[in-house]
Amino acid sequence: MIDSGYKHSLLARKILVAMAPIVCPPEIEDQDLIHASVDALEAFMSSCTGQVQSATAVGLYAFEFSSCLHPAHNGRTFSQLPHDKAQAWFELWWHSPLVPMREFAKKTKGLLAMAYYELPEIAEQLDYHPEKWIRLVARRRLDLYGDEIRAKEAENTEADPLMAALEAHR
Amino acid sequence: MTLPRGVYDRDDLTKDQTLFADVVIVGSGAGGGTLAAELAEEGVDVIVLEEGSYNTEFDSHASKAIRRMYRDAGATMSLGNPPILYQEGMTVGGSAVINGGMKWRTPDNILHRWDVEDGLDRIGPKEMDFFFSRVENRINVAYQDPESIGRDNQLLKEGADKNGWDVIPNRRNQLHCSGTNNCAWGCPTGAKRSPIVTYIPRALHFGARIYSNVRVGKILRKGKRAVGVEGRVVKANGKTGARITVAAKLVVSSCGSIQTPALLSRSGFKSPSGQLGRNLSMHPNVKVMAIFDEDVRGWEGVHQAYQVREFKQEGFVFAAVNIPPSIVAMTAPHYGRGLADVMADYNKTVIAGLLLEDTSLGRVVTLPGGAPVALYQLNQIDFEKLRRGLEMLCELLFSVGAKRVLLPVDGMDEPTNADEARAILARGFPRSALEVVTVHLMGTARMGIDRRWAVTDSYGMFHDAAGLMVCDASLFPSPIGVNPCLTIQTLATRNAAHILDNRKRYLQ
Known part of the structure; x- marks a missing residue:
C-alpha cells in the first residue's frame, strides 16, 4: 500500500467539515462522525496520486472562495455560510451545466460518503456484518469440503510440464 | 508478513542492482503470472517485476483493499463523453486477485473472427x-x-425465468466458493483460484523470482532488440528508491491494456501499424439499484452467480453484483437526506449490472512524463444499447417485485414500474449524465498476422522488434463480449508453448 503521508491542509479540512453534513446523511452531526469521516478520507487520499490530491485541493479552494462572489453571500466563503446557504451553494455545483463544477461536487460527495459509510458505527446501523458472514461460511466450506480442498491445494505444485501435456494432446 | 521464498519487496531492495534471467516479465497478473509458471516449470529462468505488493490476506474493508491493491486507489478515469471510471489491479497476481472470477471461454464467433479477419495462427476453438x-x-x-x-x-434468475429469458449459471474459478461476496477486495478463504493461490505459488515452486514494489520505467534496447528492463523500487510513501535492472533474452510486457502501450511507447518502440495504444475497448458497464420490500442481504452469497444471456446477440449481458455500502454510497446519484433514504434500504437492494460488448474504440496516449491517459468516446450505437439494456434490466427487476429502481443517470426520476422505466428512459438523456464504469480493458497492442495493421504476431511477439513479447489483454484484436480473464490466461499459456517450441530463437 502506498501511504504518501498526505494530510488535508487546515483550510481543506475546514471546507470538508462544512461539506460533510450536506453531502452525508444529516445525522452525521448528531452522531459526531464528521471528523472521523474527514480523517478516513484523508487516509484514503494518501494512496491517491499527487495529481488527484492536487486536483482535489484546487477544487476545494475554488468551491470555497468562489462563494464570495455570489451576491447573496455577502463576501463569505462556503465554510462561513449558514447551513441553508451552504447547502444551496453545493446544489448549485451539483447541478451545474459546467462539467468540472458538477464533477467536483459528485466526486467529493462520493469520497466523503464512502468514508462515512465505512465507519463501523454506520455498518452496525445498516445491519451490515460481512466479517461475521465470512467467518460463518468459511467454516462451513471447510466442514463440507475440507478434504477435497486440501487435496486440490496440494495438487497445485505437482509437476505438469506444458510441452509434455501438449505433446500428449497432439 | 513473511514473504515466501523467491519473493522480494521494497525492504529487500534497498540498493541498486542488476539481475539476469532468461525471461523478464513486467506484471504478475493473469498474463504474466500464468506465463511465469508455465515457463519456470520447463526450466526457464524467470524474473517477474510487479509494481504492487505481495498480498495474501484479505478482509471486507473495501477502501483499505482499494488503497492496497488498486492502481492509484481506483481513481483512474478515461477522458471522453461520458468519462468512464476504470480499475486496474496493482498487487502480485494482478487484477485477477480482485476480479469477480467469471471464467468464460472466448466465444467461438470471436475466435473465428480473429482467425479469418485477423489471420491469427491456430486460434480456432479446436x-x-x-x-x-x-x-x-x-x-x-x-x-x-x-x-x-x-x-x-x-x-x-427468477426475473429472467419469469420473462422467459435465457439465464445461465456463471462459470467461475473457484474451489467450493462459500459466497463471501468479497471478490473485489480479495478472496478471504482462497476459494477463488486467482493467480495468488495458483500460478504465483506454482511459479515460485519451480524457481521463478518475483520482485514486488518495482515500477518499470522502460524496456532497454539495443537497436531493435529488447535486452532487459529498468525500474525503480516504489517506497511505502510512493517515492522512488533503488534502481533495479534486469538483463534478459526475452522481455515480456504483461501490465495490462493501459500500461503496456505506455511502457512500449516510452521505451521508444514503434509499430508501423499505428495501432500501438489504439483499438482500446472497455466493455462499458452500468449498474442499477433495485429496492425490494423483502430482505435481500446481497452480501450474503456469491456475486454474479448467474448471467442473463438473452440479449447476448445484441451485445449485452446482465448479472447481480452486490457492492458494499461505502461504494454504493460513493456512486449513488444522491446526497444528504436522499442518500440516507437510499442507504436505509441497503439490505433490501439488488444491484444489477449490464456489460456491453462495445463497438466504440478508444486509445491510450502517453504523456511526456510517460504516464498513460485513456481516451474513449462512447458512440451512439453503444449508448443506445446501454439505454435499451437498462430498460430490459428494469423490466426484469420489476417483474420480481422491485418497488423502485435507481438508474445510473444523473438527475433521472426513479421508476416504480416497468412502464415508467420505459417512459423515463425513452425521454432521452445526455451521454454525459450516464455513470459508466469498467474493469475490462482490451486491445491496445493487437495481434495480427500483418505488421501493417497489427502490433504483434499471433503469439504476442512484437512485429517490429526482437526479444519483445506482449502477454495481456492488449493483444485482443477485438472485444470478446465475456469476461476476459480466461482468454488472457489461455493466450498466455499458448504464448508459453510458443516460446518453448522456439527456445533456440527466443532463449539463446
Missing part, C-alpha cells in the same frame, strides 16, 4: 481447446455450489 482446458483445470473453473448463492442472484 486448436484452443487444449489451452483452455489446461487453464480451467489449474484454476478450477466450475459452477457454484447451491448453498453459496444469495437472494439477490436468485431474484435475478
